[in-house]
Amino acid sequence: MxxxxxxxxxxxxxxxxxxxDIAKEYQxxxxxxxxxxxxxxxxxxxxxxxxFDCTLQFYTGKDxxxxxxxxxxxxFLMMKAFYDVAGSENIEKVTVDFSLGKGYYIQPHGTxxxxxxxxxxxxxxxxxxxxxxxPIMKRSVNTDDAIELFHKxxxxxxxxxxxxxxxxxxxxxxxxxxxxxxxxxxxxxTGYIKYFNIIPYDEGFMLMLPQKENPxxxxxxxxxxxxxxxxxxxxxxxxxxxxxxxxxxxxxxxxAAGDINELLLIQEALQEKKIAEIAARIGSDRSKKxxxxxxxxxxxxxxxxxxLSVQLKAQGMIPHPIAVDxxxxxxxxxxxxxxxxxxxxxxxxxDIDQFNKDMTALLAGETVEMxxxxxxxxxxxxxxxxxxxxxxxxxxxxxxxxLNDKLSYxxxxxxxxxxxxxxxxxxxxxxxxRIPTTDCRLIRRMVRDARTRGAxxxxxxxxxxxxxxxxxxxxxxxxxxxxxxxxxxxxxxxSVLKQYAEPLLFGIPRESPEYMEAKRLxxxxxxxxxxNSEDIPRNSIVREFIxxxxxxx
Numbered sequence: 001m002x003x004x005x006x007x008x009x010x011x012x013x014x015x016x017x018x019x020x021d022i023a024k025e026y027q028x029x030x031x032x033x034x035x036x037x038x039x040x041x042x043x044x045x046x047x048x049x050x051x052f053d054c055t056l057q058f059y060t061g062k063d064x065x066x067x068x069x070x071x072x073x074x075x076f077l078m079m080k081a082f083y084d085v086a087g088s089e090n091i092e093k094v095t096v097d098f099s100l101g102k103g104y105y106i107q108p109h110g111t112x113x114x115x116x117x118x119x120x121x122x123x124x125x126x127x128x129x130x131x132x133x134x135p136i137m138k139r140s141v142n143t144d145d146a147i148e149l150f151h152k153x154x155x156x157x158x159x160x161x162x163x164x165x166x167x168x169x170x171x172x173x174x175x176x177x178x179x180x181x182x183x184x185x186x187x188x189x190t191g192y193i194k195y196f197n198i199i200p201y202d203e204g205f206m207l208m209l210p211q212k213e214n215p216x217x218x219x220x221x222x223x224x225x226x227x228x229x230x231x232x233x234x235x236x237x238x239x240x241x242x243x244x245x246x247x248x249x250x251x252x253x254x255x256a257a258g259d260i261n262e263l264l265l266i267q268e269a270l271q272e273k274k275i276a277e278i279a280a281r282i283g284s285d286r287s288k289k290x291x292x293x294x295x296x297x298x299x300x301x302x303x304x305x306x307x308l309s310v311q312l313k314a315q316g317m318i319p320h321p322i323a324v325d326x327x328x329x330x331x332x333x334x335x336x337x338x339x340x341x342x343x344x345x346x347x348x349x350x351d352i353d354q355f356n357k358d359m360t361a362l363l364a365g366e367t368v369e370m371x372x373x374x375x376x377x378x379x380x381x382x383x384x385x386x387x388x389x390x391x392x393x394x395x396x397x398x399x400x401x402x403l404n405d406k407l408s409y410x411x412x413x414x415x416x417x418x419x420x421x422x423x424x425x426x427x428x429x430x431x432x433x434r435i436p437t438t439d440c441r442l443i444r445r446m447v448r449d450a451r452t453r454g455a456x457x458x459x460x461x462x463x464x465x466x467x468x469x470x471x472x473x474x475x476x477x478x479x480x481x482x483x484x485x486x487x488x489x490x491x492x493x494x495s496v497l498k499q500y501a502e503p504l505l506f507g508i509p510r511e512s513p514e515y516m517e518a519k520r521l522x523x524x525x526x527x528x529x530x531x532n533s534e535d536i537p538r539n540s541i542v543r544e545f546i547x548x549x550x551x552x553x
Contacts, residue, residue, distance in 0.1 A: 001013065001014060001015065002014075002015055002050045002051070002052055002053050002054070003053045004022065004050060004053070004054055004055075004056055005054070005055040005056070006022075006026065006055075006056045006057075006058075013050050014050075015049075015050060015051060016049045016050065016051075017049060017050045018046065018047060018048070018049050018050075019037045019039075019044065019045075019046045019047075019048055019049070019050070019056070020046035020047060020188055022037075022050075022056065023037065023046055023058060026058060030058065030060055031060070031062075032060035032061050032062055032066075032215045032216065033060060033061070033192060033215075034046070034058045034059070034060055035059055035060060035061060035066045035069050035070055035187050035192060036058075036059040036063075036065055036066050036069050036185055036187075037056055037057070037058055037059065038056065038057035038058075038059065038065075038516070039054050039055075039056060040054050040055055041057075041510070041511075041515065041516060042516075043059075043065055043185060043516065044185075045138070045185050045186060045187075045188065046187070046188045047138075047188055060215065061210060061212065061215025061216075062212055062215055063212070064212065064465075065185075065516070066215075067210070067211065067212045067215065068184060069184065069185045069186065069187060070187065070192070070193065070209070070210070070215070071104075071209050072182050072183075072184050072185070072186060073136065073186045073187045073190075073192065073193050074193050074196050074207070074209050075096060075104065075182075075207065075432060076136070076173060076175060076180060076182060076186065076432075077126055077129060077130075077175065077190055077193050077196075078106075078122070078126060078196070078198070078207055079094060079178070079180060079432060080129065080175045080176065080178040081122045081123075081125040081126045081129060082094055082108065082122050083178060084125060084178075085118065085121045085122045085125050086108065086112040086118065086122075087112070090110050090111045090112040091108060091109070091110040091112055092109040092110035092154070093108075093109050093110070093154065093155070093156075093157075093431050094106060094107070094108045094109070094431065094432075095107050095108075095109065095246075095428075095431045095432075096428070096431065096432055096433075096434050097204070097233070097234075097237050097428075097434070098233045098236075098237065098424070098434065099434070099436065099437075100206070100226055100229065100230055100233065101206070101219075101221050101222060101223075101225070101226045102208065102209070102211055102219040102221075103199075103206040103207055103208040103209060103219070103221055104206065104207045104209070104434070105201065105202075105204055105205075105206060105230070105233070106204050106205055106206070106207055107203060107204035108204065114200070114203075114204070114205070116200050119198050119200055119205055122198060123197070123198045126193075126196065126198075129175070129176075129190045130190050130191060130193055130194060131191075132190065132191075133189045133190055133191030134175055134176050134189055134190045135188070135189045136173055136174070136175055136186045136187060136188065136189055136190065137173065137174045137175075138171055138172070138173055138174075138186070139171070139172055139174070140169045140170070140171055140172075141169065141170055141172060142168065142169060142170075143162055143165060143167060143168055143169060143170050146158075146162055146170040146172065146181070147159050147162050147163060149172075149179070150162065150181070153179070155180075155181075155430070155431070157246075157247045157249055157250075157430040157431045158181055158249070158430045158431075159249070160247070160249025160250060160252070160253060161247065161248055161249035161252075161429065161430050161527065162249075163249065163252075164249065164252040164253075164256070164527075164529060165526075165527070166526070173186055175190060180432060181430070181432075181433075182432065182433060183429055183433045183524070184520075194216075195209070195210045195215070195216060195217065195218050196208065196209055196218060197218045199221050201221070201223060202230070202234070206221050208220075208221055225480055226480070227480070228420075228479070228480050228482065228485055229479060229480065229485065231485075232424060232485045232486075232487050233424055233487075235487075236424055236426035236487050236489070237426060239270065239426065240426045240427065240491065243263070243266065243491075245263065245427070245491050246426070246427065246428065247427065247428050247429065247430050247431065248427065248428070248429050248430070248435075248527050248528060249430065251427065251491065251492065251495065251528070251529075252528070252529045255495060255529045255530075255531060256529065260492060260495075260531055261535050263491065263492060264490075264492050264535060264536065267490050267491055267492060268490075268537055268540055271486075271488075271490070271541070272307070274486060274487075275304070275307050275308055275311050275486070276311050276314075277484075278308060278311070278419060278484050278486065279308055279311030279312050279314065279315050280311075280315065281417075281483070281484060282312065282315070282317075282394070282417050283312065283315030283316070283317060285417075287414060287415060288394065288415060288416065288417040289363060289389070289393075289394055289395065289415045290359070290394070290395050290397060290408070290411060290415055290416045290417070291305075291308065291312075291319075291394060291395065291396045291397065291416075291417050291419060292397055292402040292403060292408065292416050292417065292418050292419070293305050293308075293396065293397065293398035293399075293402055293419045293421055294398070294399065294400060294401065294402035294403040294404075294418070294419075294420055294421070294475060294478065294479075294482075295400065295420055295421035295422045295475065295488075296400065296422055296441060296471040296475050296476075297345075297400065297441060297445055297467050297471065298423065298441040298442070298444040298445040298448065298545070299421045299422045299423050299441065299488050300421065300423065300444075300488040300541035300542075300544050300545075301398040301399070301400075301421050301488075302321075302323060302398060302544055302551070302553045303539070303540075303541045303543065303544040303549060303551055303553055304398070304419075304421050304486060304488060304541065305321045305323075305396045305397075305398040306321055306539075306551040306552075306553070307539060307541075307551075308396060308419075309321050309396050310539075312394060312396070316392065317392050317393070317394050318390065318392045318393045318394065319393075319394050319395075319396045320387060320389075320393060320394070320395050320396065321396045321397075321398070322370070322395055322396065322397045322398070323373075323397075323398055323399065324350060324355065324397060324398065324399025324400075324401065324402060324407070325373055325399060326370070326371045326372050326373045326380065327350050327351050327352075327354060327355045327371065327373070327380070328344070328349055328350060328351070328373045328380060329349060329350065329351050329380070330378060330379050330380060331378025331379065332378070334349050335348045335349055337466055341463065341466070343466060343470070344470075345400065345466060345467055345469070345470020345471070345473075345474060346470060346474065347401055347404065347406060347407065347474060350399075350401070350407070351380075352406070352407060352409075354371075355407070355408075356408065356409060356410040356411070357410075358370070359395070359397075359408065359410070359411055360410050360411065362387060362388070362389050362395065363389070363411065363415070365388065365389060366388070367386055367387070367388040368386065368387055368388070369382050369384065369385065369386050369387075370382075370385045370386070370387050372385065375452070375453045376453065376454055398421075400470070400471070400474065400475050401474055401475075402418070403418050403420065403475075403478035403479065403481055403482060404474065404478055417483055418481060418482045418483045418484075419482055419483065419484050419485070419486060420478075420479045420482035420484075420485045420486070421485075421486045421488050422437065422479075422485075422486075422487065422488065423437055423440050423441050423444065423487070423488045423489040424437055424487045424488075424489055425437045425439075425440045425489045426487070426489060426491060427489075427491050427494070429527060435494075435524075437489070438468065439521070439524065440489060440493070440494065442460070442461070442464055442521070443494070443497050443501050443521065443525075444493075444497065444545045445460055445464075445467075445545075446460040446461070446501055446504055446505075447497055447500045447501055447504070447545045447546060448544065448545040450504055451545075451546075451547055456504070456507065456508075457501070457504035457505050457507060457508055457514075457518065458507075458508045458509075458512060458514045458518075461508070461514040461517050461518065462513075462514055488541050490540070490541065490542055492531060493542050494525070494528050495528045495529060495530055495531040496530075496531045496532075496533050496536065496542060496546065497525075497542075497545065497546070498525045498528050498530050498531075499530050499533075500545075500546055501521070501525060502522065502525060505518040505521055505522050505525075506518075506522070533546055533548075536548075538550040539551065
């Protein structure tokens with residue numbers, strides 16, 4: 001017998017009892033279905049069995065590990081149904097390209113003709129599998145055997161990926177004989193995957209899945225609200241395909257061959273070309289006096305604003321970069337979260353009235369002393385930095401709220417040019433395992449905060465959910481209002497950030513609530529070969545996070 005502790009209550013169970021059986025006893029206490037279990041702080045699937053005294057924590061779709069498990073399992077279910085309906089002989093591969101509007105954009109490649117009738121059959125087949133409650137089986141194989149298996153199944157992205165893995169064994173999952181590799185855990189059987197929808201879109205289709213806010217509701221896909229974002233994401237995917245670096249295995253091949261510097265220079269050149277296009281668009285309309293740059297946390301907005309300023313100078317303009325963060329209220333006056341921590345994501349953390357007073361004065365040709373916010377002291381300072389605008393001057397303003405007119409309520413709308421910046425990762429682990437853009441930004445922020453703000457990785461992970469909530473409320477609803485969008489992600493950056501992030505993550509104590517996320521990120525970074533940062537240009541957006549930038553960031 002083993003003593004199992006759940007919510008402080010101890011109970012004995014025979015050795016070999018599955019965690020699924022224990023979960024059934026406690027299911028009535030949860031609004032949503034239990035999908036995963038934590039055993040002494042380590043995530044495990046429900047088919048695992050009790051082997052020793054332990055403390056359990058259950059996860060549903062309302063928890064991050066739970067909803068990630070649900071999404072992963074639903075993608076696997078869709079793959080099984082799609083291959084069965086379309087016929088594997090007609091499919092070269094099916095790629096999960098990126099997330100869009102609370103769903104995933106997916107493209108099949110091969111001779112299969114993608115029609116609405118075919119997708120309806122796939123949807124029907126998925127629902128049949130749900131009713132059948134087919135077990136999702138898991139087996140461990142030797143890495144070399146897995147590579148041979150991936151080659152046999154024409155999963156070449158996975159084959160390339162595992163040629164650079166240090167682990168000796170690989171976990172493979174299967175549904176009714178359909179086998180694949182997935183990064184992370186799965187639900188016990190297909191009966192858990194009740195909520196999903198498939199919608200034809202562009203050259204592929206959207207797989208719509210529930211979100212953490214409501215795990216039992218499939219969100220509606222509003223294509224008209226995502227057109228600009230979709231175009232940028234699709235452009236990034238096409239670029240990766242042209243250079244044959246769509247996935248981590250391909251990137252590792254470039255690194256191992258010693259060709260990373262060429263790829264690095266091409267990436268930076270492409271970004272500079274895009275920035276020049278944005279500057280030319282702004283320069284063509286001299287009525288624009290305010291370039292409003294917004295985007296989620298750690299998108300590289302500051303470096304982008306400086307690089308855009310250089311290009312604006314080439315257009316004959318005199319730009320002045322301004323960080324809205326310099327208008328933070330003093331930390332002691334900042335809004336707080338329910339737990340007492342400061343909330344730097346809400347609009348109220350900014351001195352909006354002072355910002356508008358200063359910007360209006362500048363527009364009127366007056367001289368204004370500009371503030372500087374010190375993150376380490378939490379106070380706004382004035383150091384005699386005066387600014388006055390002339391005929392060719394233009395203000396390049398960056399901050400997470402810049403697309404929200406409530407920030408710049410006193411400024412004429414026709415004087416603003418809006419740019420949305422985000423690190424929209426174009427790289428995926430393989431064709432079925434995507435890299436969330438939030439992971440890239442979290443790692444960026446972790447590295448930067450440790451270097452510039454004295455924050456530990458544990459601090460960054462702890463505050464990240466609040467950051468994400470702020471983005472959902474204050475940034476993403478305004479992204480389609482942008483005049484232009486810029487993707488600040490670089491295909492090589494995770495291989496660079498790896499060497500900075502890993503020591504920070506290893507420093508998180510095992511007993512802390514943030515350790516589980518740290519362990520997940522360490523496993524994620526282990527897919528990448530490292531890249532030396534010495535050859536990264538000093539004006540690169542990556543420099544904003546690792547240091548060594550030629551700009552004041």
